[in-house]
Amino acid sequence: MIATCSRHRYLHPVFASLFSTEISQRHCQRMTLTSVTTMPSNATVSNPNALHPAADNTELGWGNVLIALAFVLLNSAISGVLKIGVGTSLMIGAIRCMVQLTLVALVLEPVFAAENKWAVAGISFLLNFLGTIEIVINKSKRQYQYMFPSVLIAMIGSTIPISILGAKFAMAVDPFWTPMQFVPIVGMLCGSAVSGVTISIGYLLKEFQENRDKIEVYLAFGASRTEACRPISIEALKLALMPTINSMSVLGIISIPGMMTGALLGGSSVQRAARLQMIIMFMISASATLASVFTTFSIIAVLVDPNHRIRTDRIRENKNGFGFSKVMAGVKAGFLRVKAKFSRGGGEMKTRGREVMIPLLG
Numbered sequence: 001m002i003a004t005c006s007r008h009r010y011l012h013p014v015f016a017s018l019f020s021t022e023i024s025q026r027h028c029q030r031m032t033l034t035s036v037t038t039m040p041s042n043a044t045v046s047n048p049n050a051l052h053p054a055a056d057n058t059e060l061g062w063g064n065v066l067i068a069l070a071f072v073l074l075n076s077a078i079s080g081v082l083k084i085g086v087g088t089s090l091m092i093g094a095i096r097c098m099v100q101l102t103l104v105a106l107v108l109e110p111v112f113a114a115e116n117k118w119a120v121a122g123i124s125f126l127l128n129f130l131g132t133i134e135i136v137i138n139k140s141k142r143q144y145q146y147m148f149p150s151v152l153i154a155m156i157g158s159t160i161p162i163s164i165l166g167a168k169f170a171m172a173v174d175p176f177w178t179p180m181q182f183v184p185i186v187g188m189l190c191g192s193a194v195s196g197v198t199i200s201i202g203y204l205l206k207e208f209q210e211n212r213d214k215i216e217v218y219l220a221f222g223a224s225r226t227e228a229c230r231p232i233s234i235e236a237l238k239l240a241l242m243p244t245i246n247s248m249s250v251l252g253i254i255s256i257p258g259m260m261t262g263a264l265l266g267g268s269s270v271q272r273a274a275r276l277q278m279i280i281m282f283m284i285s286a287s288a289t290l291a292s293v294f295t296t297f298s299i300i301a302v303l304v305d306p307n308h309r310i311r312t313d314r315i316r317e318n319k320n321g322f323g324f325s326k327v328m329a330g331v332k333a334g335f336l337r338v339k340a341k342f343s344r345g346g347g348e349m350k351t352r353g354r355e356v357m358i359p360l361l362g
Contacts, residue, residue, distance in 0.1 A: 065098065069094060072090055072091065075087075075090055076088075076090045076091055107123070108123070108183060111123055111183070112183075115178070117175075117177045119179075120177045120182055123179075123183055124159075124160060124163070124182070124186045125156070127159075127183075128155040128156045128159060128160070128186075128190055131155055132152040132155055134194055135151050135194055135201070136148050136151055139194070139198045140201055140202060140205075140318055141202065141318055142202070142206070142209070142317060143315070143318050144205060144302055144303060144314055144315050144316075145302055145314040146302055150294075150298035150299075150302075151197060151201075153294070154193075154298070155190065155193055155197070155291060157294060158189070158286075158287045158288075158290035158291040158294065159186055159287050159291070160186070162189060162283050162286050162287045163182060163189055163283070164176055166185065166282075167182055170282075170283070185283065188280060189283060189287040192284040192285075192287060192288040193288055195240075195243060195288070196240040196241060196243075196288035197295050199239050199243075200237060200240040200295055201299065203232070203235065203236040203239055203240075204232060204236050204299050205299070205315055207236075208310065208312055209315060211232075212310055212312060214231075215228050224308075225300055225301075225304035225308055226300065228304070228308075229300045229304065233300065236296055237289075237293065240288065240292040241285070241288060241289060241292065244288050245285075247281070248281055248285065251277065251281065252274070257277050259276060259280045260274060260277040263277075302314055303315070
């Protein structure tokens, strides 16, 4: 046998044969390694489906978002045709939704990547702080003395402990502060707490101002401030928890909730998604209840002093809206002005012969 390699053409035929055999073996090994490295990471010999790679999640770009935005545009057009007057509000709400979710994604992406417990704690506090601002400044028509600290304590005292206990024991997340699980949980609990606290505060402050005499009758007959305010407190808590109770009542039969839908879209099994939704709903109801109860007691403690006098002087009307709302009102006014000019062919909008002046900031 003669070696085919020109480099070793002067070798003895036996050595040349051995050399060519070694080259063939190395070539086969190289081909085997190449085929192994190009196989999927989950491929095994016993798994015939390993050669088929798992389907990737579909990438969603801004084009997909704009397609979905067409639904809001349709609603806005219907509002304009029927003269409902909510078309501009729908568009502003959609723009706010896009901007806010984009900012949240930009903030959460490095937090999720870093997996730092202090960053998670900071985000959790920020969510509660922003929720408190939303309640005190933007949602409530009336305010009371020491409202901001009491609402902030109610928010933190209800959402954080329940998130920790639920993530650690109910959801078996280890560690419990894992950003991908803990931050969304805190966000959902904050949303439910904001709704419940806003309803309870609005009802209680309204009752103290409009039905003060009923509470004074109880106090005149020797009732404590807790006993005198018990009827309105119970009614306030019922109203605050009614949305959560209604949500739990219709889950599964009438509606598939967002958490379960997200888990299913993420590839989770149906059973696991259902159990996860149960856990989240129970946590939401607990946080909304705790926050509403704490806020109710704080209002009673502030508006009925230790001498059992009703202090409605500690209630004030909320005349100063949140700055962002003023900015958006200005944007809305500017949009209406441009719309009026286009609809009138560039002329100024007039009503009954008089010029209508639309202020920029409302």
